[in-house]
Amino acid sequence: MVLNPVISKLAGKLVVLASASPRRLEILRSAGLRFEVVPSWFKETLDKGLFKAPYEYAVETAKQKALEVARRMPFKHLKTPDIVIGADTIVTVDGMILEKPVDKHDAYRMLSSLSGKEHSVFTGVAIVLCHEKENEEVDYQLIDFYEETKVKFADLSEDMLWEYINSGEPMDKAGGYGIQALGGMLVEYVHGDFLNVVGFPLNHFCKQLDLIYNFCTSSLKSTSSRSDSLATSVPTQPPSSSQALLSHNSSSIPRPSSPCDSQRLHTQITPTASPAHKVKREDSESESSQTLVNSTSKHTDNRKVKLHDNATLPLVTRRGQVVEPTRGDLERISELMDGFKASKALFTASKLCLFDLLHSRPGLDAAQVAQEIKASAKGTECLLEACVSLGLLKSTEKACQKPVYENADLATDFLRSDASFSLHGYLQHCNETMWPLFSHLESAVQEGTSQREKAFSKHMLQAASTSSREGKLRFMKAMHNIAKITGKTIATAFDLSTYKSACDLGGCTGALAYEFTEAHPGLSVTVFDLPAVVELNEFFRPQHPDNRVSFVAGDFLKDELPKADLYILARILHDLPDEKVHILLSKIADACTAGCGLLLSEIFLDEDRRGPSRGLLQALSMSEGKQRSATEYSLLLKSHGFITAHIRHTDNLLDAMLCIKA
Numbered sequence: 001m002v003l004n005p006v007i008s009k010l011a012g013k014l015v016v017l018a019s020a021s022p023r024r025l026e027i028l029r030s031a032g033l034r035f036e037v038v039p040s041w042f043k044e045t046l047d048k049g050l051f052k053a054p055y056e057y058a059v060e061t062a063k064q065k066a067l068e069v070a071r072r073m074p075f076k077h078l079k080t081p082d083i084v085i086g087a088d089t090i091v092t093v094d095g096m097i098l099e100k101p102v103d104k105h106d107a108y109r110m111l112s113s114l115s116g117k118e119h120s121v122f123t124g125v126a127i128v129l130c131h132e133k134e135n136e137e138v139d140y141q142l143i144d145f146y147e148e149t150k151v152k153f154a155d156l157s158e159d160m161l162w163e164y165i166n167s168g169e170p171m172d173k174a175g176g177y178g179i180q181a182l183g184g185m186l187v188e189y190v191h192g193d194f195l196n197v198v199g200f201p202l203n204h205f206c207k208q209l210d211l212i213y214n215f216c217t218s219s220l221k222s223t224s225s226r227s228d229s230l231a232t233s234v235p236t237q238p239p240s241s242s243q244a245l246l247s248h249n250s251s252s253i254p255r256p257s258s259p260c261d262s263q264r265l266h267t268q269i270t271p272t273a274s275p276a277h278k279v280k281r282e283d284s285e286s287e288s289s290q291t292l293v294n295s296t297s298k299h300t301d302n303r304k305v306k307l308h309d310n311a312t313l314p315l316v317t318r319r320g321q322v323v324e325p326t327r328g329d330l331e332r333i334s335e336l337m338d339g340f341k342a343s344k345a346l347f348t349a350s351k352l353c354l355f356d357l358l359h360s361r362p363g364l365d366a367a368q369v370a371q372e373i374k375a376s377a378k379g380t381e382c383l384l385e386a387c388v389s390l391g392l393l394k395s396t397e398k399a400c401q402k403p404v405y406e407n408a409d410l411a412t413d414f415l416r417s418d419a420s421f422s423l424h425g426y427l428q429h430c431n432e433t434m435w436p437l438f439s440h441l442e443s444a445v446q447e448g449t450s451q452r453e454k455a456f457s458k459h460m461l462q463a464a465s466t467s468s469r470e471g472k473l474r475f476m477k478a479m480h481n482i483a484k485i486t487g488k489t490i491a492t493a494f495d496l497s498t499y500k501s502a503c504d505l506g507g508c509t510g511a512l513a514y515e516f517t518e519a520h521p522g523l524s525v526t527v528f529d530l531p532a533v534v535e536l537n538e539f540f541r542p543q544h545p546d547n548r549v550s551f552v553a554g555d556f557l558k559d560e561l562p563k564a565d566l567y568i569l570a571r572i573l574h575d576l577p578d579e580k581v582h583i584l585l586s587k588i589a590d591a592c593t594a595g596c597g598l599l600l601s602e603i604f605l606d607e608d609r610r611g612p613s614r615g616l617l618q619a620l621s622m623s624e625g626k627q628r629s630a631t632e633y634s635l636l637l638k639s640h641g642f643i644t645a646h647i648r649h650t651d652n653l654l655d656a657m658l659c660i661k662a
């Protein structure tokens, strides 16, 4: 087909790349496209077994990535994009689908399976066109396609494989290699679009844009005008994997004859609502559910259905209709049922310092580990095997020998007590304080109050509470861990170059303050916290403390606040009852002159309060405080004279908001 100019057709439109891949960003930027990047939160967990061909899996994943961003933006970013682009790259060899390796061993498994062979690289791409309607609802039109490129690898020696793996390059790349960099050494030939291997089939994308903007305008318009009748028949939520497969076939809308017909192009219209309107979930599920019902009704005689991997499962009913339980549904429900076991296994392994042990002495067998952690052989073996199944440990078995264990990357990065981003202290806090509290959740829900008294005996209450030295140190370690993980993201969320002095209220060990001084050379930060906290700070001082960070002891609810032109409140407000929130905000407002800043960092709930689960689950601990959305925080701060200048929803554990005193 003759290609016409297309990139200019997108000028003036809000184009969003729903991808965290630096390569996709680079490819599209080099093509002259202007766009925003909003990485998708869609987890790449569709059940591959449910797709007839590998490209269908890549296309469906790309579709879900793009739709997740298209649906999130009106709520979280308070704007509706015109176009959202999602992509997913996979490698297939010998009937297997290879994605990004989870660790070095996985990379080895992938690369050795590619050695000396030709394989296919598929990139699925989804283009979601968003149409805001007059009633503020949004229609989504979906165009998807895929591109295949064949790549042949040379025979690779073990040394070559490990040298390449140890370069670190494979880890965030489909199939475990980057053809554009060191991975290029491994490749004998490429048949097809090179950029498709790198992560984005630019040429095919431009051809699709050409079809959309230069040929199909009228057909798209006519499809769009059908949106009302289709609006209630397509799910507003990502379908489960089997639904995904079915809706793939069922909701494609045949187009009028046009140049588009020669392309594998289909359109799906999915309505949702902008923030002012609740998403109509209930009444918009029917088409794919309907398809499910139809497709399963023929199985109702023997009350068993076959899943794609030949497993047989009983039928279940949904709203009076008999439907198949999908593998995805069953996995999800088991995950929820067993979640508490996984958490407790993690807390226990962390408390027994298993990850520290296997870091200093990788390759121990279960008996050796049991001896070191002074635990039973049987219990240790169960714990080690559970940790392997959870992806925290790796085990290797040599012929006729017992398996030996070492940390998986996740444990090395987060679970060692001396890792830069260690969560060891936070896990101890979860184990000692949150676990007993949550085991009284039923009463907490019935009574709507914290269950501290019930959860802890008098002695334990003392140890668990922050009034004992032990409890205080444990709590400080937990806060220190979270501040280390989130600190850089919060400190760099906004341009703070106009501020010279900041005060981190309840800044605990100063971990966040040090991130701020590191990110902003002209800034000094005072950490203001209770005297007992400041006293214990010596345990957390960095090796080379920045002298622009100082500590002042005091109670932010009672004492005069240190003078500053930026106040920082990180993870404070959600834990305070309303009256204390107002006392604190009034004190900050009094200390501020016009133009002073207030940087708030919390988990911001979605505006419809449907997520994120982290925030909503935290609320179940029934502390005296509450979880709020960004808008709720904005209004709260506005009532104390602070105008919200910027809101940043981050991919880290906390979000951030910068407000200015009017």
Ligand SMILES: O=c1[nH]cc([C@@H]2O[C@H](COP(=O)(O)OP(=O)(O)OP(=O)(O)O)[C@@H](O)[C@H]2O)c(=O)[nH]1
Binding pocket: 018, 019, 020, 021, 022, 023, 024, 039, 040, 044, 065, 087, 088, 089, 090, 100, 172, 173, 174, 177, 178, 179, 180, 183, 197, 198, 199, 200
């Ligand atoms: O030769 C190369 N092959 C592949 C890549 C990169 O691999 C990843 C593929 O992963 P995925 O499609 O899941 O995309 P993510 O990186 O996770 O980003 P999303 O946010 O879009 O999910 C992709 O980054 C390719 O660029 C490569 O670099 N070279």
